[in-house]
Amino acid sequence: MSSVNCLLQAAGPAVAVRGDLERGLVEIHDVHSPSPGLDVSWQLVPEGYLFTEGHPSTTSIVSFTLDHPTTLPEREAFLGSVCELFAALTGCTVNEVLAAITPPTEES
Amino acid sequence: MPLYRTVVRPGLTDVDVRQAFAGDVVDVHCGVTGAPPSLVHVLYVEDDARLPDGTDAVVMGTIRSGRSGDQKEHITAGLTDALAERAGIPVEAIAVRLADIPASYAMEEGVILPEPGSPEEEAFKAGVRA
Numbered sequence: 414m415s416s417v418n419c420l421l422q423a424a425g426p427a428v429a430v431r432g433d434l435e436r437g438l439v440e441i442h443d444v445h446s447p448s449p450g451l452d453v454s455w456q457l458v459p460e461g462y463l464f465t466e467g468h469p470s471t472t473s474i475v476s477f478t479l480d481h482p483t484t485l486p487e488r489e490a491f492l493g494s495v496c497e498l499f500a501a502l503t504g505c506t507v508n509e510v511l512a513a514i515t516p517p518t519e520e521s
Numbered sequence: 522m523p524l525y526r527t528v529v530r531p532g533l534t535d536v537d538v539r540q541a542f543a544g545d546v547v548d549v550h551c552g553v554t555g556a557p558p559s560l561v562h563v564l565y566v567e568d569d570a571r572l573p574d575g576t577d578a579v580v581m582g583t584i585r586s587g588r589s590g591d592q593k594e595h596i597t598a599g600l601t602d603a604l605a606e607r608a609g610i611p612v613e614a615i616a617v618r619l620a621d622i623p624a625s626y627a628m629e630e631g632v633i634l635p636e637p638g639s640p641e642e643e644a645f646k647a648g649v650r651a
Contacts, residue, residue, distance in 0.1 A: 420564070461536035462565045464543035466558045474524065474562070485625050485633070492628035507631035511522065511562065514626045 415442060415481075416452040420474040423457040427473055427503040431455060437498040438475075445491040447481055473499055475512045482517055522627045522634055523550055523584040524562045525600075530577045531567040533608055539565050542607045549599035550584075553592050554637065557646050560629055577614040578604055586621040587637040593619050 417438055421427045427434065435453045442451040463470040475495055483491070492512040499510045525546050534542070543563040551558050572579060580600055588596075597617045605612045624634040630648075635641035 458564065461539060464540060464563045466561060467540065467544035467547045469540070470562060472562060474564075488626060489628070489633050492633070493631070496628060496631055508559075508629075510629075510631075511524070512628045513522070513622065516623055516626050 414450045414452055415446060415477065415479045416454070417475060417477045418454045418456060420456045420458060422463065422471065422473070423459050425471065425503070427499065427505070428457065430502045433502050434498065437502065438495065441491065441494045441498060445487065445494070446479065471505065471509050473503070473505065473510050475499070475510065477514045479514055483514065488514060522560055522622070522629060523556070523582055524564065525580055525582045526564050526566065528566045528568055528571045528579045528581070529608070530569060530572060533577055533610070534565070538607050542604055545603035545607065546600060549596055549603060553595045553599070554588060573616070575614065576616055577610045578608065580604065580615070580617045582617070582619045583622055584619055585624040585634060585637050587624070
């Protein structure tokens with residue numbers, strides 16, 4: 414099964430909408446994936462523990478491990494939808510979302 | 522991207538040290554690679570259990586593929602020296618590890634990241650937020 418870890422600011426607006434984010438992430442995954450189901454985990458970062466450009470960060474970091482290979486157009490559509498989801502639900506801009514997929518290993 | 526996950530011994534750093542080293546990471550990474558500073562993230566985790574014996578800090582950088590061995594050596598050395606100075610610990614107590622990820626597997630600023638050194642990267646830099 415595919416999985417995603419979402420790293421959020423503990424005091425940020427995304428925490429309050431985690432349920433909606435989870436539903437949205439699963440929906441986006443299932444639209445773009447040949448196999449449904451996504452295990453979602455959360456990591457809340459206290460203030461003073463995440464910095465962007467050397468300053469306190471407002472970025473959310475969304476890291477996927479997918480159970481299937483992807484092409485570049487597929488990744489662009491998938492990750493784009495994820496960034497738009499976070500922007501719509503949390504009020505952040507897409508500039509405040511880092512979304513990534515762990516590349517498949519040689520063995521997988 | 523890059524994302525530098527920095528595992529430190531609990532109590533080793535305060536927020537001022539963490540922010541100062543985050544600035545050092547920007548200076549070192551961008552000085553070596555020319556990457557836009559706005560893409561450099563530094564995450565701290567205080568966790569003894571993740572540190573090998575004799576090690577006070579481990580910096581794990583996930584960076585875009587395509588950096589040369591020489592660039593990686595400069596990043597590793599620069600981050601080691603900077604953290605040793607900021608945290609007041611010997612360089613021998615610090616480990617820096619870098620892992621490559623193809624740029625096309627990450628999206629930031631709303632777009633798939635360009636390959637380092639590509640024409641697309643120059644366009645990306647021109648459009649990246651200040």
